[in-house]
């Protein structure tokens with residue numbers, strides 16, 4: 001069994017309910033798919049090479065655009081939960097309100113699906129976060145394709161991977177956003193970031209960011225202990 005496929009949101013389509021209001025049994029009821037989290041081994045390799053001062057353009061773009069697609073999926077999924085749903089057939093934005101999962105969304109292109117079936121594809125896939133994370137991901141999505149040098153791209157990847165979710169009441173970091181971007185459980189992802197390779201050839205700025213991350217992860221770990 002290929003884990004990538006399971007993580008990729010390729011859920012088998014469910015049978016439409018012909019009697020549901022507004023649905024069309026002969027129409028398009030496809031489910032949205034979400035870009036998967038990026039495999040650890042690619043990121044580990046990226047940092048190993050960077051530590052030796054080796055610039056691998058292809059690997060930087062492979063990881064960078066994997067994160068770009070994942071970040072975009074995250075933003076799209078969060079928007080859907082807030083009420084702006086992207087039609088998976090034509091890309092149009094549909095507006096919905098409330099939490100009624102039987103509510104059927106209908107697009108002018110002929111696509112329709114219940115909000116419950118749509119939401120099911122988002123749940124338990126590490127696709128939710130609050131405004132600071134959306135801002136971080138949005139900034140990466142905008143800036144990565146614009147960055148003109150591999151070093152600039154490496155810095156953007158590094159900045160993204162070392163971001164945090166923040167608790168709005170106390171302004172303290174709660175968990176790394178890497179859980180939304182890299183495959184694995186939270187503890188695995190934290191250990192993974194803790195053991196990335198740095199060296200004399202590392203892109204300038206990477207070690208400073210790691211030091212900042214080391215301070216923040218102390219708060220995040222204490223948050224994890226105290227959380228219910």
Ligand SMILES: [Zn+2]
Nearest residue numbers: 087090107109
């Ligand atoms: Zn459509």
